[in-house]
Amino acid sequence: MDRAIWTKGLTLAAIAALVGCGNAAEDKLYEGFKCSRVAYQLGRSTEADNAMENVRQYALELEKSVPPDQRARHAMRATERFQDDVPLHKLSNEGKRELLNSIYGSDTCRILYIDPSAMRTPRNK
Numbered sequence: 001m002d003r004a005i006w007t008k009g010l011t012l013a014a015i016a017a018l019v020g021c022g023n024a025a026e027d028k029l030y031e032g033f034k035c036s037r038v039a040y041q042l043g044r045s046t047e048a049d050n051a052m053e054n055v056r057q058y059a060l061e062l063e064k065s066v067p068p069d070q071r072a073r074h075a076m077r078a079t080e081r082f083q084d085d086v087p088l089h090k091l092s093n094e095g096k097r098e099l100l101n102s103i104y105g106s107d108t109c110r111i112l113y114i115d116p117s118a119m120r121t122p123r124n125k
Contacts (some may be wrong), residue, residue: 010020025058032058034082035109039102041088047113054112 032055039048083089086103088096103109 025061029055029058029062030078031055031108032112033078034085034103035053035112037082038086038103039113040111042100042104044104050115051112052088054114064099074087076116 032051036048036051039051044122059075088099091099
């Protein structure tokens with residue numbers, strides 16, 4: 001995944017962190033960010049990109065409610081949430097692999113990894 005996509009994903013997740021807990025759009029955006037980051041760490045950049053693309057609509061919803069000057073300072077919150085949910089720094093290499101593969105294979109991530117163009121109906125293309 002190139003740096004621009006990674007930065008955009010982090011920015012979108014930061015928007016989600018800013019909006020607050022319990023927001024369905026925020027939760028879906030964060031799940032996309034988490035699945036994307038896990039796929040990226042496993043060397044699966046296509047799936048990482050697909051996960052972020054599949055939550056784009058939620059990012060657009062949240063983007064409207066967050067002033068641009070507040071987005072960057074909240075990027076760290078999204079990263080901290082990921083580190084809390086996926087504490088790789090506390091695990092052995094084997095533990096890291098197991099956790100990443102567990103998240104990668106979750107129902108949520110498997111759905112998000114589907115190519116977004118394959119999920120569109122002919123009417124929506």
